[in-house]
Amino acid sequence: MATKCSIPVIDLQDLDSPNQLSKLISACEEWGCFRLLNHHEVLPSTLMSEMKAVVRSLFDLPVEIKRQNTDVITGSGYMAPSAKNPLYEALGLYDMSSPQDVDSFCSQLDASPHQRETIMRYAGAVHDLFMGIVGKLAEGLGAKSENIGFENWPCQFRINKYHFTPESVGSPGVQIHTDSGFLTILQDDEGVGGLEVMNSSGEFIAVDPWPGTLLVNLGDMATVWSNGRFCNVKHRVQCKEAKIRVSIASFLLGPREAVEPLPELVDDKHPRVYVATTYEEYRKLRFSTKLQAGEALALLYTSSSDK
Ligand SMILES: O=C(O)CCC(=O)C(=O)O
Ligand SMILES: [Fe+2]
Numbered sequence: 001m002a003t004k005c006s007i008p009v010i011d012l013q014d015l016d017s018p019n020q021l022s023k024l025i026s027a028c029e030e031w032g033c034f035r036l037l038n039h040h041e042v043l044p045s046t047l048m049s050e051m052k053a054v055v056r057s058l059f060d061l062p063v064e065i066k067r068q069n070t071d072v073i074t075g076s077g078y079m080a081p082s083a084k085n086p087l088y089e090a091l092g093l094y095d096m097s098s099p100q101d102v103d104s105f106c107s108q109l110d111a112s113p114h115q116r117e118t119i120m121r122y123a124g125a126v127h128d129l130f131m132g133i134v135g136k137l138a139e140g141l142g143a144k145s146e147n148i149g150f151e152n153w154p155c156q157f158r159i160n161k162y163h164f165t166p167e168s169v170g171s172p173g174v175q176i177h178t179d180s181g182f183l184t185i186l187q188d189d190e191g192v193g194g195l196e197v198m199n200s201s202g203e204f205i206a207v208d209p210w211p212g213t214l215l216v217n218l219g220d221m222a223t224v225w226s227n228g229r230f231c232n233v234k235h236r237v238q239c240k241e242a243k244i245r246v247s248i249a250s251f252l253l254g255p256r257e258a259v260e261p262l263p264e265l266v267d268d269k270h271p272r273v274y275v276a277t278t279y280e281e282y283r284k285l286r287f288s289t290k291l292q293a294g295e296a297l298a299l300l301y302t303s304s305s306d307k
Pocket of ligand 2: 179235
C-alpha cells in the first residue's frame with residue numbers, strides 16, 4: 001500500500017530565485033523527482049492535450065501498423081502486451097532530438113499530417129524544456145553548463161498504455177525500476193493514477209494525477225554526474241482502478257561520450273564515487289545484469305569508493 005504524502009513541487013517560472021533553485025536541488029537530492037508547474041511558456045497545456053489525443057489514436061492503430069515501429073536500440077520500438085507484462089503496451093523512438101528519427105517514427109505509423117505536426121512540436125518543446133531544467137541543475141550545483149553540451153544528448157521517447165481491468169486491480173503495470181538515463185519528463189494520465197515513487201525511507205508514495213503539470217524523474221546517469229548527490233528515484237506503476245491509463249515519457253539519456261562526476265563536485269571531502277562510462281555501455285550493463293532498479297551503479301564504483 002502506498003503512503004499518502006506529496007512529492008516536491010517546483011515552479012519553473014520562479015527558478016531564477018535562489019530559494020526555488022535550492023528547493024530544486026533539495027528535491028533532486030532527497031527524492032530524485034518533482035512535479036513541475038508553470039512550464040506553459042515552453043510546453044503549453046493545449047499542446048499537452050493535443051499530444052495526448054494523438055497518442056491515444058496511435059494506440060488505436062491496427063497491430064500490423066504498430067509492429068512497423070521497430071527497435072533502434074533494444075526496447076525503443078513497439079512493445080505488445082506480453083505474458084510477462086500483459087497489461088502494458090508501448091510505442092517509441094530512440095532520439096526525439098533528431099528530426100529524422102521523429103520523421104521515421106511518424107512514417108512507420110502512417111501518421112497523418114496533423115499527427116506528424118503535433119509530434120514534431122511536442123518533441124521540440126520537450127527538448128527545450130529539458131535544456132531549461134538541466135541548465136538550472138548545473139547552475140544549482142555550481143557547474144559551468146556551457147561546457148557540458150546537453151543539447152547533443154539523445155532523447156528517447158516512449159508512450160505507454162496500461163490496459164487495466166477489474167481483474168488486474170492490485171497487480172503491477174510496470175515493475176519497480178529506475179530510469180537508466182539522466183532526466184525523464186513524464187506527462188502522466190490526467191485522471192488515472194497508479195504511479196508510485198519510493199521515498200528516502202523506502203516507502204512507496206502515490207503520485208496523484210495533476211492535469212496540466214509534469215513529473216520530472218532523475219535517473220542513474222544523474223547520480224553518476226552529480227557524484228552520488230542526486231537520487232535516482234525508484235518507481236513503479238500499479239493498477240488501482242479498471243481504466244485505461246496513458247502516459248508520455250521523454251528521456252534525456254546522457255552524453256554520447258563518457259559521463260563522469262562533475263569535477264566541481266569532487267574534492268577531499270567528496271571523493272569521486274564513479275568511474276567514467278558511456279550511457280550505451282551502462283545501458284548494456286543493466287540489460288546483461290538484469291539490475292533494473294539502479295543497483296548496476298555499484299558496478300561503476302571507483303576502487304577507492306566504499307559506498
Ligand atoms: O507510466 C508511467 O507513469 C511511468 C512510466 C515509466 O516509469 C517509464 O516509462 O519509465
Ligand atoms: Fe520509469
